[in-house]
Amino acid sequence: MARRYDPGRRQRIIDAAAAVVRARGIAGLSHRAVAAEADVPLGSTTYHFATLDDLLVAALRQINAEWLADVGRWAEGVDPAAEPADELARWLGELLTGERARLELEYELYFAALRHEATRPLAAECLDEMARILARIVPDAATARAVVALIDGLTLQALLTDRPYDPEGARTALARIIGGSGHSGA
Secondary structure: OOOOOOHHHHOOOHHHHHOOOHHOHHHOOOHHHHHHOOOOOOOOOOOHHOOOHHHHHHHHHHHHHHHHHHHHHHHHHOOOOHHHHHHHHHHHHHHHHHHHHHHHHHHHHHHOOOOOOHHHHHHHHHHHHHHHHHHHHOOOOOHHHHHHHHHHHHHHHHHHHHOOOOHHHHHHHHHHHHHHOOOOOO
């Protein structure tokens, strides 16, 4: 029997891996689950991704790219005359009151780097890119890294507790990190 040419199969497998992780978490990721989700033979998943770590890395790379594209679009829309702390606090509020499942997935994948060494470089790349994007809004790269750390901390607290988001507390903390009134002067 001739082999069927299917140039989109690898991408469908990556999309399926991301869907499986979204639905079942990292623990639910398997070649079999991904093959079923992608509607491909099991051998196709192992042909394109020899190990589960390879599959996890591909899914994480795609999910990170989607997340960073969203952050980049948001940053492009920030009014340069607006106070960065106000804009960041408003955006964080939108994130925390939006689709919780997406945030949980992003942080589950982010923390996968603690147990899956293959994903550590991707987690670091995501943090670096997030800081690079936010450096357009805040005074400098060091401040952007501190803002990313605060956003991560506030997001984790919101995900792990049932406490409501405190926009004024977040704005005050962001303004302290950014300095002065929180305006970059850009």
